[in-house]
Amino acid sequence: MSQPTLPHTQAEIGRPRRRIVGVQKVTGQATYAAEYTPDDLLYGYVVNATITRGTITGIDERAAREIEGVVEIIHHLRRPKLGYFDMQYSDIDAPPGSPFRPFYDAEIQFAEQPIALVVAETFEAARYAASLVEVTYDKAPFDVDLHKNLDTARKPKKGIDSILKPMPPDDYGDFDGAYAAASATYEGEVYHRSQHHNPLEMHATITVYEADGKLTIYDKTQGTTNSQIYISGVFGMKMSDVRVIAPFVGGGFGSGLRPQYQLVMSVMAALHLQRNVCVQLDREQMYTFGHRPETLQRLRFGASADGKLTAVSHEAFAETSRFEDYHEAVVNHAGMLYPVENVHLEYKLVPLDRYSPLDMRAPGGLTGVLAVETVMDQLADQLGMDPLAFRLKNYTTTDVSSGKPYSSKELRACYEQAAERFGWDQRKPTGKHPQRGNRLVGHGMASGIWDAIMLPAKATARLTTEGKLLIQCALNDCGQGAYTVMSQIAADELGLPFEDVTFEYADSKLDASPVQGGSFTTGVVGSAVKAACFALKDKIFHLAQILDGFPLGDALLPDVTFTGGEIVLNADPSVRIPFTDIIAFNKGKALEVSKTNVPNPFKIKKYARNSHAASFVEVEVDAQLGVVYVTRAVTAVAAGRIMNPQTARSQILGGMVWGIGMALREETLLDRQLGKFMNTNLAEYHIPVHADIGELDVIFVEEKDEIINDLGVKGLGEVGTISMAPAIANAIFNATGKVMTQFPVKLGDL
Amino acid sequence: MNDFAYYKATDIDGAVNAAAGPKNNYIGGGTNLIDLWKYDLAHPEKLVDLNGIDELKEITELPDGGLRLGALVTNNATAYHPIVQERYPLLSRTILAGATPQIRNAATNGGNLLQRTRCYYFYDSSSPCNKRVPGSGCPAREGHNRLHAILGYSDACIATMPSDMCVALAALEAVVRVKGPEGERCIPFIEFHRLPGEQPEKDNTLREDELILSVDLPARGFAGHHTYLKLRDRHSYAFALVSVAMGYELDGEGNISVARIALGGVAHKPWRVPAAEELLVGKSPTEDQFARAAEAILEGASGFEHNTFKIDLAHRAILRAGAMAHDPSTQRPGAKPSL
Numbered sequence A: 001m002s003q004p005t006l007p008h009t010q011a012e013i014g015r016p017r018r019r020i021v022g023v024q025k026v027t028g029q030a031t032y033a034a035e036y037t038p039d040d041l042l043y044g045y046v047v048n049a050t051i052t053r054g055t056i057t058g059i060d061e062r063a064a065r066e067i068e069g070v071v072e073i074i075h076h077l078r079r080p081k082l083g084y085f086d087m088q089y090s091d092i093d094a095p096p097g098s099p100f101r102p103f104y105d106a107e108i109q110f111a112e113q114p115i116a117l118v119v120a121e122t123f124e125a126a127r128y129a130a131s132l133v134e135v136t137y138d139k140a141p142f143d144v145d146l147h148k149n150l151d152t153a154r155k156p157k158k159g160i161d162s163i164l165k166p167m168p169p170d171d172y173g174d175f176d177g178a179y180a181a182a183s184a185t186y187e188g189e190v191y192h193r194s195q196h197h198n199p200l201e202m203h204a205t206i207t208v209y210e211a212d213g214k215l216t217i218y219d220k221t222q223g224t225t226n227s228q229i230y231i232s233g234v235f236g237m238k239m240s241d242v243r244v245i246a247p248f249v250g251g252g253f254g255s256g257l258r259p260q261y262q263l264v265m266s267v268m269a270a271l272h273l274q275r276n277v278c279v280q281l282d283r284e285q286m287y288t289f290g291h292r293p294e295t296l297q298r299l300r301f302g303a304s305a306d307g308k309l310t311a312v313s314h315e316a317f318a319e320t321s322r323f324e325d326y327h328e329a330v331v332n333h334a335g336m337l338y339p340v341e342n343v344h345l346e347y348k349l350v351p352l353d354r355y356s357p358l359d360m361r362a363p364g365g366l367t368g369v370l371a372v373e374t375v376m377d378q379l380a381d382q383l384g385m386d387p388l389a390f391r392l393k394n395y396t397t398t399d400v401s402s403g404k405p406y407s408s409k410e411l412r413a414c415y416e417q418a419a420e421r422f423g424w425d426q427r428k429p430t431g432k433h434p435q436r437g438n439r440l441v442g443h444g445m446a447s448g449i450w451d452a453i454m455l456p457a458k459a460t461a462r463l464t465t466e467g468k469l470l471i472q473c474a475l476n477d478c479g480q481g482a483y484t485v486m487s488q489i490a491a492d493e494l495g496l497p498f499e500d501v502t503f504e505y506a507d508s509k510l511d512a513s514p515v516q517g518g519s520f521t522t523g524v525v526g527s528a529v530k531a532a533c534f535a536l537k538d539k540i541f542h543l544a545q546i547l548d549g550f551p552l553g554d555a556l557l558p559d560v561t562f563t564g565g566e567i568v569l570n571a572d573p574s575v576r577i578p579f580t581d582i583i584a585f586n587k588g589k590a591l592e593v594s595k596t597n598v599p600n601p602f603k604i605k606k607y608a609r610n611s612h613a614a615s616f617v618e619v620e621v622d623a624q625l626g627v628v629y630v631t632r633a634v635t636a637v638a639a640g641r642i643m644n645p646q647t648a649r650s651q652i653l654g655g656m657v658w659g660i661g662m663a664l665r666e667e668t669l670l671d672r673q674l675g676k677f678m679n680t681n682l683a684e685y686h687i688p689v690h691a692d693i694g695e696l697d698v699i700f701v702e703e704k705d706e707i708i709n710d711l712g713v714k715g716l717g718e719v720g721t722i723s724m725a726p727a728i729a730n731a732i733f734n735a736t737g738k739v740m741t742q743f744p745v746k747l748g749d750l
Numbered sequence B: 001m002n003d004f005a006y007y008k009a010t011d012i013d014g015a016v017n018a019a020a021g022p023k024n025n026y027i028g029g030g031t032n033l034i035d036l037w038k039y040d041l042a043h044p045e046k047l048v049d050l051n052g053i054d055e056l057k058e059i060t061e062l063p064d065g066g067l068r069l070g071a072l073v074t075n076n077a078t079a080y081h082p083i084v085q086e087r088y089p090l091l092s093r094t095i096l097a098g099a100t101p102q103i104r105n106a107a108t109n110g111g112n113l114l115q116r117t118r119c120y121y122f123y124d125s126s127s128p129c130n131k132r133v134p135g136s137g138c139p140a141r142e143g144h145n146r147l148h149a150i151l152g153y154s155d156a157c158i159a160t161m162p163s164d165m166c167v168a169l170a171a172l173e174a175v176v177r178v179k180g181p182e183g184e185r186c187i188p189f190i191e192f193h194r195l196p197g198e199q200p201e202k203d204n205t206l207r208e209d210e211l212i213l214s215v216d217l218p219a220r221g222f223a224g225h226h227t228y229l230k231l232r233d234r235h236s237y238a239f240a241l242v243s244v245a246m247g248y249e250l251d252g253e254g255n256i257s258v259a260r261i262a263l264g265g266v267a268h269k270p271w272r273v274p275a276a277e278e279l280l281v282g283k284s285p286t287e288d289q290f291a292r293a294a295e296a297i298l299e300g301a302s303g304f305e306h307n308t309f310k311i312d313l314a315h316r317a318i319l320r321a322g323a324m325a326h327d328p329s330t331q332r333p334g335a336k337p338s339l
């Protein structure tokens, strides 16, 4: 008789799977926030201020109200009651300060500030009427110029956001002494303008005003729980009266990490009119809220003659608004990547008459590592060292800035495998590559580092009456593939086929979830899903132990395997208990467990926790015309266990493209005289297009991490972006001998 | 959207009659007009739709060996037309270097000639702009002027004409055939667009209600030696910072017998300097000779904070175009630099 064999218990994790919502997305069946169709829906269109600072002195609505279909015009003089305390406007991702309060009073604090909402029966009527609202102002002087106001730079206030974005450590060692004694030194600046997220889906909210006065809100957000907290705060409503739903998000990149103003306005109009209201921003309005801050960095690095980095000074000056201290970790990375003993770090904010910046893909990391890694190449050049050899010479398995060992760090393997795949041994010193026609050739590389963040999260697991698994969490997903990966984790934990797992998500009535950002979703929410499933497994097993006839005898949980919807006794695999028997034993009722996973601080706090990457890039630069082409690139990533190689690869490819944007394309042009952004559309704000992208290759190196979480997952959305941009800049240097200090590098700069 | 009247024309005279009066607009593909409308910059009271006029949708050969491109033929249909590809490959390549396939499928030849500048300040209805609101000022001079002119600008306006197609049409010496209430007339291409001077609100010399019927190409198409080189801030789907349309013919000794050079992205109109082209006649197509022509073409050029690089870039681009034009088979799609 053949023994039934035990199937592999981890069939799903590590298996390439396309996103479960992928087909819906590419066939137009996914419903985005603005696409719900509740009855009698009204449409709101936002009127933005045409001055940068001052006070509204009058709003003439007459012409707008003449337009057929206009229902109401809402603004600071006609609106529902709003919260009084700053705290009520706070959200999970809010920096310290006084959050902007839409329609609160007559004060204008930044260009394009939303000041009124025209609500009409159709979008077109609302938009046209909005163009007819006549607003008069008392103008006040303003200043939006970062460079001119560096003397006002000051340290950011500390808030809860410092947990995710730590302030730089205090100086250590003796920078001045070490810098003076260094045999090779480099001093330089790196500057980039503001950038915007540009998700394809524009921000939109539909608020459904329910018969009992409760609200159901379809919002474009990266956190349903976050929007729920925010709305209940602003309008003083009970959390349970506010339900936020957001299953599909057409790109976020950070733009949905804070509730945006269309959300408040949609709710305001719904409460005021007691009707259902849709407010969707247009493409221009997508440039009227948060953005990656314009940042100027000053670096001084020193190294010894044998190539040891001995001194690092990294200072950054970034814009923020006058009302919030948005900050990011820009200057922390050199001390984490390299074991340098003498460090001076400074991160300062310059408050200006602009809207607060907002986290945007790899906030701080992309900015800071771009500077660090381009300066590293300058030092390598001075030392006559190969850039990779220079980095290997300064390799460390301890984060010297915190004195803690890394929970795991396979950056060396990233360097080695990517270098090999790329053919780094073919690299020639600067300016020495043979020319291809008019084109100079350059090879460059850079390291990347990103935090592996752990937070508490909660999930519910239910064994349904059919013996299948339902997972619930309010988490939502901008497209990275989180729904798929959560289902994979759950399937493995309970030994069920993938098809037997359903994931219910993106609804604030489910277990609260952190926002989807920081590359922490898989580690954080995945751990909660795993914990909930494990608890459910335990519960199932306890019932199985007391089934009639005690088929499992005195077996304990480790003595059985959950597989194929059955509990199988390891010692005698012919003993199998289908989940449906358990349900029957439970009188036909489903089994459910909710579990909060709280990371063990004693365990993880002892370690530095980061994912790493290395990018190798070839560029061609037209010697006569200065046109730059990224012809090929390889990125290797060490991010713990790779749950789904297909969605993971897509994340890194997207990150590499984003790196091309950072290095060569993206910037929002701020007019200093007018105080506002000028290239506010997708024709004039240049995101890379296909023609800008050469051959891209992704490697995942093996990395085991037993510290970070039970899954061994670190997250990888952002790390692939970070190493790419400096690698491009370094390749340009290798081709041309010119040091890149302003990004993006544009035609005319070379 | 404001209320407006809509008239679907089926013949030329019907269209011209319907369009008489201010604030009446013809509409071709609508890729520019509808954008301007949405941006609150255009407010037509009557829209005269040209898409029902079949006789404007044809490409026909002319008795003098030239080719007539109907005003309602789309940009893509023009670029892929076999006669255009064979005899006017410069025009075909130039059109294909512009916009995106989707836009080119909708955009018409008539509309392309009349597309408005991409100056940021022009598009922002709350900024001052002399082109949009005469006398209100020009923030571009002190502001973001990377896209802006280095030649032929005025105190009032430094905007550029954004079209690619028009740069090739200028080099090809096309003629624009138009009809208005007073009848038909022909405008040589180089006189079609104008410099801003004191009237930046006027992009061209077309009269208020005149209809573009066709763009007529002369027989000479420079199929042997031509290029369109487009330099821009990304490799596709971006307007030219500097572009060069060049065509020349060589005599038995390999010397240039006739040459045409037009620049895009540098002025309020495609920039041509016939005297500079004359310098090349009888000369061999070498870098030195093109450098002399480039100097003459760019004489008097001066820039602003963000666009001065375009003077040197245009010079280099002319040299490269001269080399690229010699053997068009080496050229890359999208008018990217080759060689």
Ligand SMILES: Cc1cc2nc3c(=O)[nH]c(=O)nc-3n(C[C@H](O)[C@H](O)[C@H](O)COP(=O)(O)OP(=O)(O)OC[C@H]3O[C@@H](n4cnc5c(N)ncnc54)[C@H](O)[C@@H]3O)c2cc1C
Binding pocket: A683, B025, B026, B027, B028, B029, B030, B031, B032, B033, B034, B035, B050, B071, B072, B075, B097, B098, B099, B100, B103, B106, B107, B108, B109, B110, B111, B112, B113, B114, B115, B162, B163, B164, B165, B210, B211, B212, B213, B237, B238, B239, B240
């Ligand atoms: C995002 C974007 C990117 C672009 N990129 C490029 C680029 O890289 N290079 C480039 O060259 N172009 C580019 N374009 C511009 C595009 O080529 C023009 O929008 C298009 O050619 C206009 O043609 P249309 O038929 O759509 O004009 P419409 O929008 O229909 O009309 C434009 C104007 O012409 C008038 N008009 C139209 N037909 C006639 C006629 N027969 N007689 C008289 N008046 C007429 C209309 O009244 C209107 O004022 C881009 C456009 C967009 C939107």
